[in-house]
Amino acid sequence: MEKRHWYVVLTYVIMQFSTILGVPLFYNLGIQPKEVALAYWLIFSFLSALIIILILMRKDMRPDQLRDDRSSLPVALLWSVFGVFLALFAQGIAGVLENKLFGIEPGSENTEFLVEIAMATPLFIVVTSVIGPILEEVIFRKILFGSLYKRFNFILAAVISSIIFAIVHMDFTHILIYTAMGFTFAYLYVKTKRIIVPIIAHVSMNTFVVLVQLVFKDEIEKYQQQVESMQFIFF
Template sequence: MKKEYWFVIITYIAMQLSSIVGVPIFMLIGSYTGMPADELEVKSAAYWIVFSFLAALFLILFLMRKDMREKLDTRNQTSVSMSILWAIAGVFMALFAQSIAGSIEQMLGVESESENTQQLISLIYKVPMVIFVTSVIGPILEELIFRKIIFGSLHKRFNFFISALISSVIFGLAHGEFEHLLLYTAMGFTFAFLYAKTGRILVSMSAHIAMNTLVIILQVVYREDIEKMLDTAQAFIGGLL
């Protein structure tokens, strides 16, 4: 693995752990505003997420500035038009993989709701700026780390399946929700396929961004409408029964 890749991984890990120090600092600064303690804690966490992700993104892009033009495998690199089509198709592939994995988890007795997702949604309601992190910055960082660096490095030594499986499991473990490991692994596998198929990290990155954005829109913007539709449907079915 290239030396700068290790610096990138260290930066990413440091960003994930930085809230231990960053949030208390933001709370100390915010305490002078007279904000209630519970609201101060939530907003400090939200603003630190935005700050730390932006800082990590700029630093990682700087570290990888000479590397971004390199291709995974020039023989497999697709044209721009085909890459756009794969990016669009990748959104539906990721959603399909997510739904299949989610169904399997439910059959195993795992609750469908993700704790991470619910926490992020609660932060978005408090600080809407967080939506940019979850929809754009997060996917960019994850594709650079887990697909370009980890999967790309493994794929130079192993076949696609082994490389995609290992990198996707690491991707799942990094989210800290072991009960949803299958779900994250399935999505990681899909994004690894898109990267390997096209040879362009922008393809898996675009699909990841689009999928996260769609999920956040449905969860935040149209959540009440969806809940009303589900309640209406349940009442209708209950009336028939």
């Protein structure tokens, strides 16, 4: 990797661990309760990291006039839209495999936790739906996958980068789902040669999932309770 890419990765790592000091700091400054302090620190840290990373990556973001293998803008837009459905489809297939092979029930504690924070602090949706996906695509597709793809074939580079992408989410129960999503975004990147395509697809998918969780939260909880009741009665 280029030296500036290591700085980008370091910025991302620092951001991930910054909650250890940042949340207590905000809490002691009067931003309470702790869920609100967490939300505002995440907004601050993610936005700060995004600005720093975009500055570090400015050279990588310049259009290369000598390259003619990138998809045209209309084609890239079509792949961005199609990519949303492709990612949701991959997520659905992975969810079915988790359930059939390992007995893992649908639903993610990680997603539910983020939705709870978003309900307490609606501005936090910007982190889960926009800033987070942009950072993840730059780190895991542009840098990590891009570096691996120069040395290995697509399958191996996509699998390795996607597994690391899944591990970072710290939701090991659904590691297959996150890996499938990472693989899909890597495919979109290679297919179009434009990082903006997986970024748009990732942002759109996260926004859709968060809004569905927020708008239909009560209905989802009722459905889960009904399913659990039926399982209990059957048992």
